[in-house]
Amino acid sequence: MYKASSVLIFLLGIAPFAQAALPGHGDSSGWSVFSDPQYGTRVEYPSLFSVSDGGPQLGTGQRFVTPDGRAEIEIYSLPNSAHYTPRTYLAAKMKIDPATLHYKRVSARFFALSAAREGKIYYTRCNFSNGSGGMIHCVYLGYPQSEKSQWDGIVTRVSYSLRP
Numbered sequence: 155m156y157k158a159s160s161v162l163i164f165l166l167g168i169a170p171f172a173q174a175a176l177p178g179h180g181d182s183s184g185w186s187v188f189s190d191p192q193y194g195t196r197v198e199y200p201s202l203f204s205v206s207d208g209g210p211q212l213g214t215g216q217r218f219v220t221p222d223g224r225a226e227i228e229i230y231s232l233p234n235s236a237h238y239t240p241r242t243y244l245a246a247k248m249k250i251d252p253a254t255l256h257y258k259r260v261s262a263r264f265f266a267l268s269a270a271r272e273g274k275i276y277y278t279r280c281n282f283s284n285g286s287g288g289m290i291h292c293v294y295l296g297y298p299q300s301e302k303s304q305w306d307g308i309v310t311r312v313s314y315s316l317r318p
Contacts, residue, residue: 185311188216193231194283195291198315200308203227213292225297225305227312232290240265240282243290266313275299277309283318291318 186203189196195215203218203225210217215230238246240260250269252258257268257277266279280292293316297305 188218188229190215190229190231193289193291194318195229195231195289196315196317197229197293197312199227199229199312210294213290224301225295227296228292228294230292230294232292234282234288234290238282238290240280243280243282270299273299275302275305277313279313279316281316281318289318291316 184201185198186201187196187198193214199218202220204221206217206219206226208217209215210228210230212228213230213232215228217226217228219226236246240263244260244265244267248267254269254271255267256270256275257266259266264279264281266277268275268277270276274296275298277295278292280290283289283291293312295305295309295312
């Protein structure tokens, strides 16, 4: 009994500090804007991310990480020279087993995917501009699965802020 209550008190004591490090979904302070003047990609992201060395794994853009390295965000643009739609892009490029997906939404103008693997949640959204022949504007987030509830609002705001 003593051990269980001590653990609960400890967890209750640290929870406010863990949540305080992450900006709220509706909170306007604690957020920055990435804007790519060349391709027009624009995304709001938490200011707690700092620029890392190197760019994103795909396309042109920027990679950001938290100071402790536990979470990352990549914002990037890709030319759509193959005239993909969101559905045909996923059919051609998706490299993960669809059975591992926790969330998948595909529309005529974007797709959003989320999967968990090795203790991390990975979320990607790509918006397609100017029909199937324009640019593809994407955001990718990776963060600890154990912090899912703290990241849900952040992922939603980042996702909804993505603009071509």
